[in-house]
Amino acid sequence: MRSLMDRVLENVAIVPIAGCWIWLGATDQHGYGRIFLNGRPRRLHRAVYQEVKGAAKNSVCHTCDTPCCVNPYHLYDGTHHQNMQDREQRGRANKAIGKRNGRAKYTEEQINLMRQMRGSGISLKEIAAHFGKRNTGYFSLVINKKIRSSG
Numbered sequence: 001m002r003s004l005m006d007r008v009l010e011n012v013a014i015v016p017i018a019g020c021w022i023w024l025g026a027t028d029q030h031g032y033g034r035i036f037l038n039g040r041p042r043r044l045h046r047a048v049y050q051e052v053k054g055a056a057k058n059s060v061c062h063t064c065d066t067p068c069c070v071n072p073y074h075l076y077d078g079t080h081h082q083n084m085q086d087r088e089q090r091g092r093a094n095k096a097i098g099k100r101n102g103r104a105k106y107t108e109e110q111i112n113l114m115r116q117m118r119g120s121g122i123s124l125k126e127i128a129a130h131f132g133k134r135n136t137g138y139f140s141l142v143i144n145k146k147i148r149s150s151g
Helices: 004-010 044-053 080-089 108-119 124-130 137-143
Strands: 012-014 021-023 034-037 040-043 059-062 075-078
Touching: 004 012, 004 034, 004 044, 034 044, 040 044, 044 059, 044 075, 059 080, 075 080, 108 124, 108 137, 124 137
Parallel strands: none
Antiparallel strands: 012 021, 034 040, 059 075
């Protein structure tokens, strides 16, 4: 039976400058390598980390921002908080707000109109009715920039 690292090395493309080991096998919906070990599916970067460095106490994180990279030297044991800070600092956070959010209810133009209407003294109830709604809670949040503060 082939070792985990033999299986990995047979199925990666090594990127010379970056040093990433790009997994060419199966990936999950987020781009992380998947492999079956002892009949159970695992995220490959976690399995590689464990094989080379031992069991992680926290999350196995990437220094290279490449989910399908399985180079053990690009992996580190970090807390969820550290991983989220790293994601934010590197600009990888999915800030799907405003028009970038596919489920946005209103366009930026409509949001601006709501704010102009409120600025000219129109009540929240009237603004909601203008947009075919009865509940004013969402409109209050948008107008007061609690949500949709930028697009």
